[in-house]
Amino acid sequence: MRPVIPYVTAALLFGLGGYGVLRRRNAVLVLMAVELMLNAVNLILVTADTTAKAVLPHGGQVFALFVIVLAAAEIGVGLAIVLQLYRMRASVTVDEIPLAERPADEPVPVAAGPIAATGAGPIAVGPDGPHVPGDGPEGQR
Amino acid sequence: MTGVDVLLLALGAVAVGSAALVVATRHLVRAGLYLVVCLGAVAGMYLVLTAELVAWVQVLIYVGAVVVLLLFAVMLTRAPIGASDDLDRPGWPAALIGGGAGLGLAALLVDAYRWTAVELPEAGTAERLGAQVFGSWVLPFEVLSVLLLSALVGAIVLSRPDIGATGAAATGDRGRSR
Structure with a gap:
């Protein structure tokens, strides 16, 4: 197994996710891009678990599970915020949110x-x- | 190039291609469906990398729950069915930062690993991972359960307008203590 293949895949996924977060105006699409970035991190963790020898076995996979749970919590709270925003402003466009x-x-x-x-x-x-x-x-x- | 490498290359190409479609498509619903393809390909990579339990949890939680929640949000925000033109902002900075991060990290990792090969370790089955989670990582596991509970309470408080203002004394104090 060549570890460079999943590593490069994860790096490209992370780059695409960052591009999506900065590019998209719809808040739901921004959340989808955040999911892409979290998946890239998970892929890095799992690949590092297979390539690096650690004292505790399977630490990377355990942390990948933890990150999946964190992503589930993030998407729950994030969608609650998005729906509340839609209820208040009838729009989920992120660059129309007044920050001032x-x-x-x-x-x-x-x-x-x-x-x-x-x-x-x-x-x-x-x-x-x-x-x-x-x-x-x-x-x- | 062994069979494992070919599989990883194919699944990685599918994952990167569908991820590019997620961030580039002009149909909101199609972005969610391309996300399913991308997450499924990543789950396949987990399987090839011998992370069985993580792969099935990925299918169960990401493809099963997270994407369904996202599609619910797409529908509840009354997204248009066809293509919409106002999804993107003009994005030279986004392309610069995203491309820079992705290609920079890729160059770093290629430089670190070259074309070396490693042996795949023993499979991360539910038995081995469970022994690790409940043996070495019990405290993070419990903290994570508390975090899930507080995320649940936070989502409920956010999405119920009738407990926002009138119950400000009660919910406000609880919200700050989190």
């Missing part, structure tokens, strides 16, 4: 509640109810 300070007249989204409400007091909590389409029961508010 929010203007005063713009409604405060509900998803920012735990941070914004405790930080800014009752001003941030007040008008956010009607701005979420398909929101749950409002009576408890």
